[in-house]
Amino acid sequence: MSGFENHDHRSCIRDAVQAAKALCAERGLRFTPLRQRVLELVWQSHRPVGAYELLDIVKDERGRAAPPTVYRALEFLLENGLIHRIETLNAFVGCDHPAGPHTAQFLICTSCRRVAELSDDAIAKRVRTRAADAGFRSEHQTLEVTGTCEDCAEPS
Amino acid sequence: MSGFENHDHRSCIRDAVQAAKALCAERGLRFTPLRQRVLELVWQSHRPVGAYELLDIVKDERGRAAPPTVYRALEFLLENGLIHRIETLNAFVGCDHPAGPHTAQFLICTSCRRVAELSDDAIAKRVRTRAADAGFRSEHQTLEVTGTCEDCAEPS
């Protein structure tokens, strides 16, 4: 699932919640209503969503909420690999395959604003190698590509 | 020059200013005192520097300055490839080789906070190719790696 393809999006959300429940059960973590709700909201689309956008919705739904409410939920979801942060946008997207730790690359369409996640270990490895050549031990990679997705490209 | 190696740093600043002057002359752009000063300040070290950190210094030196003062100078320098923005840090570093447009990769040492710039076209190309496989036309890549530089690594 690239995020750019047509698909039944409701199943994306459902699957994400299911995966999160399974993962939290496995790790003995609490998947609270707030955390679940924030995860669902992040998954409303394949577009990155800002923390304050989430906050507005959570406020509407709960009648109360302050930035820490949503930032803490986001932190939990990030820590457990259930969502990703898009650094170039200061926003968050659901993770496509939250099972284990993985290095991801993001394709950000500047036209429709959707984001797709790649998981190309060869790229990650090559980056680690080149860094090592410079005497650098890599810990974490952030790779974000902006451009135009297939749907938004000029029909040729 | 990796930014991690020992070097005469004054020449880094001098070279950066010279390169900027040449580039601006070539393109018919105005390398104003403010722009030059901000470039010099960004080059004070190989560590990324925040906009408000620059602002404080500029304020001291000119007696007046507001955020737009420094942000506009930074924007000019960014547009012309004289500096880079480190997205994961919301901060700015000088560009090692501001001649032409290029894709850069950044190695960010979490210990000493210095940043080195790679310019590995093979990585950039591989990323473009994999993106293209997903039907995505790449325009710009952001690649930032955190880890430990040689100087900060445990002596083994």
Next chain:
DNA sequence: GAACGTAATGTTATAGTATAACAATAGTCA
């Protein structure tokens, strides 16, 4: 199931990053 300890959330305040909008000034060129 009562008491305790811990994790999660609530609440208030503030820090940090960035831009909009309009005014004033400086440089350029006919």
Next chain:
DNA sequence: TGACTATTGTTATACTATAACATTACGTTC
């Protein structure tokens, strides 16, 4: 010189994120 444009000044505000402490909910032990 005068008109035009680019640059900088100035004020206000938007957006993003966290610190610090209070309260509530949960889980465990006895």
